[in-house]
Amino acid sequence: MNNNNCVLIVDDEESVRETLDLLLASEEYQVAFARDGQQALEKAEELLPDLILLDVMMPVMNGYEVCEHLRVNPKLAQVPIIMLTALDDRDSRLHGIKVGADDFITKPVDRLELRARIRTILRLNRYRRLLTERSRFEWAIEQFDDGFLLLSDGDTISYLNSAARIYLEIKQDHDFSEGFIQRVKQFYKCEPQAAWESWPSPNEDGGRYLVRPENNSSPSLWLQVNVQEFSHGNTTEQLVHLHDVSEQMLLQWQMWSFQTQVSHKLRTPLNALAVLPMLTDKKIGLTVDETDSMLNMVQESIQRLQTQILDILQYVDTSHLLKLNTTFNLSGFPSLLSSLQEELQLETVTFSIDKSLSEKTLVFSEQGLELVLRELLSNAKKFHPQQTPLVEVEIKPADAQTITFIVRDNGQHLPGELLTKVWKPYFQHEKFFSGEVKGMGLGLAIVARLVWGNGGDCRMYNRSNQPGIRVEVTLPLVK
Numbered sequence: 001m002n003n004n005n006c007v008l009i010v011d012d013e014e015s016v017r018e019t020l021d022l023l024l025a026s027e028e029y030q031v032a033f034a035r036d037g038q039q040a041l042e043k044a045e046e047l048l049p050d051l052i053l054l055d056v057m058m059p060v061m062n063g064y065e066v067c068e069h070l071r072v073n074p075k076l077a078q079v080p081i082i083m084l085t086a087l088d089d090r091d092s093r094l095h096g097i098k099v100g101a102d103d104f105i106t107k108p109v110d111r112l113e114l115r116a117r118i119r120t121i122l123r124l125n126r127y128r129r130l131l132t133e134r135s136r137f138e139w140a141i142e143q144f145d146d147g148f149l150l151l152s153d154g155d156t157i158s159y160l161n162s163a164a165r166i167y168l169e170i171k172q173d174h175d176f177s178e179g180f181i182q183r184v185k186q187f188y189k190c191e192p193q194a195a196w197e198s199w200p201s202p203n204e205d206g207g208r209y210l211v212r213p214e215n216n217s218s219p220s221l222w223l224q225v226n227v228q229e230f231s232h233g234n235t236t237e238q239l240v241h242l243h244d245v246s247e248q249m250l251l252q253w254q255m256w257s258f259q260t261q262v263s264h265k266l267r268t269p270l271n272a273l274a275v276l277p278m279l280t281d282k283k284i285g286l287t288v289d290e291t292d293s294m295l296n297m298v299q300e301s302i303q304r305l306q307t308q309i310l311d312i313l314q315y316v317d318t319s320h321l322l323k324l325n326t327t328f329n330l331s332g333f334p335s336l337l338s339s340l341q342e343e344l345q346l347e348t349v350t351f352s353i354d355k356s357l358s359e360k361t362l363v364f365s366e367q368g369l370e371l372v373l374r375e376l377l378s379n380a381k382k383f384h385p386q387q388t389p390l391v392e393v394e395i396k397p398a399d400a401q402t403i404t405f406i407v408r409d410n411g412q413h414l415p416g417e418l419l420t421k422v423w424k425p426y427f428q429h430e431k432f433f434s435g436e437v438k439g440m441g442l443g444l445a446i447v448a449r450l451v452w453g454n455g456g457d458c459r460m461y462n463r464s465n466q467p468g469i470r471v472e473v474t475l476p477l478v479k
Helices: 014-023 037-047 063-071 090-099 111-142 162-167 180-187 246-280 288-315 318-322 330-344 366-382 443-453
Strands: 006-010 030-034 051-055 081-085 103-106 147-152 156-160 189-191 208-212 221-232 235-244 348-353 390-399 402-408 457-462 469-476
Touching: 006 014, 006 037, 014 030, 014 111, 030 037, 037 051, 037 063, 051 063, 051 111, 063 081, 063 090, 081 090, 081 111, 103 111, 147 162, 156 180, 162 235, 180 208, 189 443, 221 246, 246 288, 246 443, 330 348, 330 366, 330 390, 366 402, 366 443, 366 469, 443 457, 443 469
Parallel strands: 006 030, 006 051, 051 081, 081 103, 348 390
Antiparallel strands: 147 156, 147 235, 189 208, 208 221, 221 235, 390 402, 402 469, 457 469
């Protein structure tokens, strides 16, 4: 028997209290005593017992009156009460039931009957508490905007709250008979894929996400998936928490892309303004023509700087990178790549595209594609030992509705355990290679977020026969 159960014995006769204590000794209850009604109320308030054995016939305040007081106290109203009485008539029992007693035992007490009645009452009370706690839990869970599911063996749904029903588009109970994984794959992409290979075990290395790409009626949705596993007997259950992090994803994307754009747009005009001190330095002795030339350059830089600042102010809201119906024709890819090669000062970049794709259109914004390419090309240069990589860019069909563009470099390999982690949102590693170059930071995670949010995919591999990295980005075509 659970020795945490507390039994309060209330009787004005010490010999009765001692006898009852001896009868219950083998059950290992926590036993407390009260010698009268007033003390019984005080002890009950203090201990919150699991059961009260209450004598009916006591001076000053009898058992019926004690029972009435207990039942009007919210803290004690549900505590089971067994009344001990020498009265065995019908009216006495009816009176006890009226004031709230749960059971009766007639004096003199039979040892076996007493133990059996107490066990039964405690078992029923424990079940009642579980039902009450479950009702409270379900009520609280129903108020959450987050989704909660209870699974058996990682797939069979035994419970889900209202928010989870909305996320999984489950209206009737028979809708989730197909299983959790099969259901989510109808509406979401499981990202990063490597994190889902160990499902349903909790993921210690990073987050799991369900990503619903945007469509004509709604923006992209990001659900962070956390799981807690429980085992009892031969059964394993998982409590799954679905948390909408779409706003956090968008905010972090906006911060990163804003910083990238500021750095990109302002660098050139600011560098040109560095000649201003030369115009006022008499020691240099500039000619009139040289002065006019430099003034023209400064004027052009100021105008460009003004234009770029206005562009940046318009760019603060980068949500247009995921704007509905935004497309990019692949005929413009060579020009975009050439511009980035010049900006990043990459000596050698080769490009090839399957002839069938040269006029195809991506469901992806030009600004978004530019940022993805800039991140991949920047990394190729940043992590090359001499910052002079040979970069190959290739575009080829993935299937009838998607293309894959591949970026290869001849830099260094990435440690195998990090190849999948670099795409994870919020993942950041200090040093990837020699220890002298800072890590890739949030750039690749943001790239993955943009690609996944548009219904695409991204993978990174070490090149098999030579040093360097191969990155594959798959994107959808306009149907």
